[in-house]
Every structure is written in C-alpha cells, then in structure tokens.
Amino acid sequence: MHKYANPKKYKALSKYILTASLGLALALLGWGLYLALIASPPDYQQSETVRIMYIHVPAAWLSMFIYASMTVAAIVLTIWRHTLAGFYIRAAAPIGACFTAACLISGALWGQPTWGTWWVWDARLTSVLILFFLYLGAIALSNAYDNPDKGNQATAWLVIVGSVNLPIIKFSVDWWNTLHQPASLTSFSRMAAPGIHHDMLVPLLVMAGGFLCLYVVLVILRLDNEIAARKIHVLRLKAING
Amino acid sequence: MNYFAAILRRDIKMDFRHGGQFLFLPAFFLLIVTLFPLGLGADPEPLRKTAPGLLMIAALLASLLPLEKLYADDLKDGTIDLLLLSPQPLSLYVAAKTLAHWMVAGLPLVIVVPALAAMLGLAIPPTHILAVFVPATILFVLVGQIAAALILNARRGSVLLALLAVPLYIPVLIFGSGALDLMQAGLPAKGPALFLWAGLAFALPVTPLVTAKLLRMQMD
Numbered sequence: 001m002h003k004y005a006n007p008k009k010y011k012a013l014s015k016y017i018l019t020a021s022l023g024l025a026l027a028l029l030g031w032g033l034y035l036a037l038i039a040s041p042p043d044y045q046q047s048e049t050v051r052i053m054y055i056h057v058p059a060a061w062l063s064m065f066i067y068a069s070m071t072v073a074a075i076v077l078t079i080w081r082h083t084l085a086g087f088y089i090r091a092a093a094p095i096g097a098c099f100t101a102a103c104l105i106s107g108a109l110w111g112q113p114t115w116g117t118w119w120v121w122d123a124r125l126t127s128v129l130i131l132f133f134l135y136l137g138a139i140a141l142s143n144a145y146d147n148p149d150k151g152n153q154a155t156a157w158l159v160i161v162g163s164v165n166l167p168i169i170k171f172s173v174d175w176w177n178t179l180h181q182p183a184s185l186t187s188f189s190r191m192a193a194p195g196i197h198h199d200m201l202v203p204l205l206v207m208a209g210g211f212l213c214l215y216v217v218l219v220i221l222r223l224d225n226e227i228a229a230r231k232i233h234v235l236r237l238k239a240i241n242g
Numbered sequence: 243m244n245y246f247a248a249i250l251r252r253d254i255k256m257d258f259r260h261g262g263q264f265l266f267l268p269a270f271f272l273l274i275v276t277l278f279p280l281g282l283g284a285d286p287e288p289l290r291k292t293a294p295g296l297l298m299i300a301a302l303l304a305s306l307l308p309l310e311k312l313y314a315d316d317l318k319d320g321t322i323d324l325l326l327l328s329p330q331p332l333s334l335y336v337a338a339k340t341l342a343h344w345m346v347a348g349l350p351l352v353i354v355v356p357a358l359a360a361m362l363g364l365a366i367p368p369t370h371i372l373a374v375f376v377p378a379t380i381l382f383v384l385v386g387q388i389a390a391a392l393i394l395n396a397r398r399g400s401v402l403l404a405l406l407a408v409p410l411y412i413p414v415l416i417f418g419s420g421a422l423d424l425m426q427a428g429l430p431a432k433g434p435a436l437f438l439w440a441g442l443a444f445a446l447p448v449t450p451l452v453t454a455k456l457l458r459m460q461m462d
Contacts, residue, residue, distance in 0.1 A: 130409050130412060133405070133408075133409045134409055136405060137402075137405045137406045137409065140402055140405055140406075141392060141393070141396065141402060141406065144393070144396035144397045144398060144399075144402055145395055145396055145397075146395070146397070147395070150395060150459070150460070151396075153459050154392050154395075154396070154456070154459070154460075157388075157392065157452070157455070157456055157459070158392055158406060161388055161410070161452065162409075162410070165409075165410050165413070168413045168441075169409070169412050169413055171413075172412065172413035172416040172417060172437075173412070173416065175416065175417075175420070175434075176416040176420060
C-alpha cells in the first residue's frame with residue numbers, strides 16, 4: 001500500500017484500472033439501463049414508476065459506500081500520513097455528495113407519484129439528508145485551507161468524527177421518527193419481507209455494478225486532477241522561493 | 243491538578259474581564275425564544291406543544307455562537323505554542339478549557355432555561371428540565387469544540403463552523419427535545435434523558451483527546 005504513496009507508481013497502476021473500469025462502466029450501465037427501462041417488468045402496484053428504483057437504490061448504496069471508503073482513507077492518512085489517502089478524500093467527497101443528491105432527488109421524484117408527496121420527514125430520508133450535509137462539510141473544510149496538506153488532515157479528522165457520529169445520528173433519527181410519527185408512509189416493503197423478484201433484482205445489481213465502476217472512473221480522474229493541482233502548487237512555490 | 247485549575251481560573255477570569263459572555267449569551271437565548279411567539283403567533287397552545295423543540299433549538303444556536311473563539315485566541319497569542327512545550331498533556335488543557343467554557347457559556351443557559359420554559363407554558367418541574375439541559379449543553383460544548391479546532395486555520399471559519407457542528411448536534415437535539423416532549427405528556431422520559439447522559443459519558447473522555455490531536459495538527 002505504501003508503495004502507491006508515490007504518485008508515479010500510483011499512476012502506472014491507475015491507468016489500467018481507469019481503462020478497465022471505464023469499459024466495465026459503459027458495458028454495465030448500457031446493459032443495466034436496457035434491463036431496467038425495457039426488459040424488466042413494471043411493478044404490480046407502482047407500474048412504470050418502479051424503474052426509478054434502478055437509479056435511486058444504487059445511488060443510495062454508493063452514497064454510503066463512498067463515505068465508508070473516505071473513512072478508511074481518513075484513518076490511513078491519520079496513521080501513516082499516506083499522501084494519496086488525503087487526495088482521495090478530496091477527490092471522493094464531491095462525487096459522494098453528487099450521488100447522495102441523486103439519491104435524494106430521484107427519491108423525491110419517486111415519492112411524488114407513489115406516496116403523493118415530494119418529501120416526508122421519514123427517518124431514512126432525513127438521515128440521507130444529514131449524510132448530504134456531512135459531505136458538504138467535508139468539501140467546504142477541505143477547500144478552506146491555504147495549506148492543502150493541513151486541509152486534508154483536518155478533513156480526515158472530520159470524516160472520522162462524522163463516521164463515529166453517523167450511526168448515532170441514524171439511530172437517533174430512527175428513534176425520533178418512531179416517537180413522533182407512526183409508520184404510515186414508511187412501508188418500505190419493496191426491499192423487505194417478500195424480497196425482490198429475480199426480474200428486478202438482476203437489473204438492480206447490474207446498475208449497482210455500473211454505478212460503482214462509474215464511481216471508480218470519476219474518482220481516478222479527480223485524483224489525477226488533485227495530483228496535477230498539487231504539482232502546480234509546488235512548482236509555484238518553487239518559482240516564488242527561487 | 244494545579245495546571246487544570248490554573249487554566250480553568252484563567253479562562254473564567256478572562257471571560258469576566260472581556261465583557262462577559264455569561265451575560266449576553268442568556269440574553270441571546272431569550273431573544274431567540276422571543277422570536278418564536280412573534281413568528282408563530284401568541285396562541286399559548288401551539289407554543290406549549292412546540293416548547294421542547296424551541297428551547298433545544300434556541301440553546302443549540304446560543305451554544306454555537308461563542309465556539310469560534312474557543313481556541314482561536316489561544317492560538318493567536320501563542321498560548322498553545324507554550325503549552326505544547328510544557329510537559330503537561332494538551333488534552334488536560336482542552337478538558338480545563340471545555341469546563342471553563344461550559345461554565346461561562348453553558349451554565350448561564352441552564353440557569354435561565356426554567357424561566358423560559360415557564361414563559362412558553364411548558365409544564366415540567368425545573369429539576370426535570372435541568373436533567374435534560376445539563377447534559378445537552380455540556381455535549382454541545384464537547385462536540386462543538388472539535389468543530390472549533392477543525393476551523394482554526396481555515397478561511398471563512400464562522401460559516402464553516404455552523405456547517406460542521408450542526409449535523410453533529412442532531413442526536414442531542416433529538417434526545418433532548420424527545421425527553422422534554424415525553425415529560426410534558428406525563429410519560430416516562432428516562433430513556434431519552436439517559437441517552438443524553440450516556441452520550442456525555444462517551445464524549446467526556448473521548449472528545450478532549452480528539453481536540454488535543456487536532457490542536458497539535460494545527461500547530462505543526
């Protein structure tokens with residue numbers, strides 16, 4: 001792992017990962033969209049609107065996965081001062097925020113026809129919204145420092161504190177919701193007891209795989225940008241200091 | 243222990259001599275609470291119903307206000323530099339600082355809360371209100387200081403501080419107003435109140451260590 005703290009060595013590897021995941025992302029998203037929009041059956045209750053699920057659920061999964069991966073990177077950065085881990089947090093946060101926003105927006109668009117409302121203060125929705133704010137905080141903090149290394153370290157600590165807090169927030173929000181509002185609109189039965197039918201599960205998993213590969217592509221592109229931006233920063237400092 | 247007491251005394255003294263947050267923060271608290279009847283209407287029934295949440299939100303905002311300067315002044319005048327050179331652990335300084343800050347910025351809110359609760363028509367005995375507001379205000383300081391340490395070298399710190407601290411405050415808000423809600427309804431409220439105390443038991447030893455690490459990080 002430490003070998004790849006050297007950007008050159010990292011780049012030699014990431015080139016191949018980028019090409020592979022780009023190809024995989026295009027293939028999986030193409031196949032997944034075909035399955036999701038055309039081949040899969042409409043839901044017996046929700047009819048065609050269920051197709052929003054194939055965007056909504058993978059986005060929700062990724063929004064959590066990306067925060068978890070940022071936490072790992074934050075721990076790696078704090079313990080080993082692994083340079084690339086700091087770049088990764090910076091690179092991943094805006095993408096994570098976008099997937100979280102995609103989850104919230106697609107959820108609102110799905111809620112309108114099925115629940116009859118754009119938004120409910122349901123525990124799940126609320127905790128995703130709070131996750132979105134945690135992403136915004138990480139983005140804002142990482143950009144607020146003149147010294148990018150210090151910004152990365154501060155953001156890493158914020159991400160760690162956030163990840164300790166996230167289960168507490170999730171738990172408290174669940175508790176809050178069950179206190180104030182009995183489960184009236186929250187019948188998330190689509191994923192629960194009866195399970196999900198094979199014809200819908202396959203496109204969902206294909207889309208999730210496609211989203212994941214898309215994320216890998218985006219994060220590698222952003223990491224390359226971060227490395228280039230750092231090089232410019234160092235060159236400028238050199239030019240000033242002679 | 244001398245070290246702890248010295249920092250505690252110094253901070254409280256400095257606050258008294260610098261105009262005293264301990265006076266204007268409760269005033270700010272009262273001001274926010276005054277806004278709610280003005281905005282929502284003077285009808286006592288909805289006010290009484292929403293009073294638990296209103297009080298918690300007002301206390302949250304009033305706790306947010308003085309956080310920015312918590313470590314900024316000590317960083318600027320070199321106090322933290324000197325403390326780093328001393329053999330005493332930095333976390334002890336943070337713990338003393340936290341306690342002093344709560345005494346000048348948290349305790350005054352706790353003292354005025356029963357009066358504000360009465361103004362909003364919240365019918366709960368003051369001891370029960372304190373059982374919620376004491377851990378809640380300490381938690382606001384403990385968690386908030388992490389955010390205060392994070393923004394020390396950052397630009398536009400004050401806006402950032404709110405963005406970082408408020409999401410972390412959410413569990414305190416939920417359990418605090420939840421407990422008050424149950425008390426008002428005459429139901430057993432031990433559960434959520436104990437969650438606050440449990441959160442305090444967790445945050446009390448952990449957050450000073452995290453803040454000390456952050457201060458050290460800001461210094462190198």
